[in-house]
Amino acid sequence: MTTDNDIFDLEIRSLVENAEAEVPEGAWTAVSAALGKTAKPFPLWRYVAVAAAAAAVVAGVFFGLRAPSVPVDSVAPTLVAASVPETVETVAEEPVVALVEPEGEAPVLAMMTEPAKRPGRPAPRKSVPTQEISAETASDTAFEPMPESPQTPAETFPSETSEVSPVSGETPHFEIVDPFKGLVVTESTPWRHSLLSVDFSSNSSYGGKPGPFIPPMRAPGRPTSTMVREAPGDSEYALPVTAGIGIRFSFGPSKRFGIGTGIEYTRLSRKFEGQYLEFTDGVQTRELDGEITNTQQYIGVPLNFYVDVLRGERFGTYVFAGATAEKCVDNRFRIPDGNDYAYWHPKADGLQLSAGAGLGVQYRLSPSQSKPQWMLFAQPDVRYFFDCDQPKSIRTQQPLQVSLTLGIRLGF
């Protein structure tokens, strides 16, 4: 039975059920601000796809660029064998031996003493005419020290055209003058031994007079393993490109500071005129000449400290400093072989360590206050690459570099 109360309720409901009232001023502003602080997760895959596409485009543009040639003077032909050489430790002055071929005379050993430009690095060599070293002329003959009297003429001097054969039994004699006093040579590196053996392979005198003392050869000078020999002249270096993906943990007031790490990929490339010698079981089976391309690919793990400088709605800038350890995962030589190419992949041991600092620009892909934050970043920086016996590249020639890293970063 419908009571008065029921009728009253129905009347009230009919009036107010769908009633509308004036919306208070500023209500949406407050709601919008609150929503911004509690943003919902966004579809990650969309932003990752956009970021990956953008990174691929940028990387493609940079890979297509070529840096101007960086001339690198080399006196002696550079040999690259299968193992990476250790640095020859030097004192303030490092005597450098090069092969000099005066016109019409027998090849002689010229002693040049130059101060090393930086500790631990080989002293730069000046351009002088060099004698091309071939496997045939490399000698593994041990040189005996001269008798004490400096006036004693050498009994035997190899002629200009004669070959020094390991089986000839001839042992040239020289004055006992140790030009390498103070030179510390590490014995365990076959490459360096072969380089020394090449440097010292010619044991001619100075125009008939006793020449400088040649220390005993520690390793055979004749190459027996596959190698690439670089001709003297310029190398053409490509612009190094680094791409990475990182993660950053923010802390401190307003989360302005951060520590980050990640994974970086770097590609180094250079071209040079050279010779490729392939050996099988100690026997040379192949020899190719031409413009050789050496490409090195590094995977690195950086560790950086960040400080945000400017923060906008989407864009932000920051400064950072840190270090990176990189491993050469591929060291490839491409040698022209007729209409095709031959490839050689010597192993690169050790890690490339570097330290750097710079500033960066980042673009936040995700809504503000969402967790985590996806960001695109580009950071030019100055980096110093420590001498870590890595394959020759623009880094070994110019250890202090300005580089550009592009990538995606996940922020927490």
Add this chain to the structure above:
Amino acid sequence: MQHSDENLHLLIRKCKRGDRKAEKALFDALAPMMSAVCLRYGGDRETAKDLLQEGFITLFSKLDTFSGEGSFEGWARKIFVNTALMYLRKTDALKLSDDLEEARSLSSPDESPVQKMGKDDILRLISGLPPGFRTVFNMYVVEGYSHKEIAESLGISEATSRSQLLRARSMLKDKLSEL
């Protein structure tokens, strides 16, 4: 709300993706009606504004739970009613008693003056009720909750719910008769 069902669902999908423009559009569509709901439960404009903001924040955060079946408006209204109830519980505004004697003492006019009033007047009168009366009255009369549901929601007995309703209804009638 003026939006068609299809447009409404598109709007809701955009809101779920965090589209701020879509959220603003949905706010504009719902806000007038929900303002009335908040005014009925809040009692004053300041409280109604707080309830409105809280209600929308809750609505947008729980948007993923809307299955798409049934009235979105009804779903949204429930969120605002629950927001209002939580607020009233938190502020201890609900002073409910099951004193039926006091309820019975209130007069009941012979004819209904409701028909002479506009909805704004009714809203104002309802807002002027004490919190306990107001809450139970809104839930029972306007939202259509049963006494059992009201009792469970407010943590009171069904008898208390009934007495609160009686008192609210009587007070409203008295105020209407005074106008």
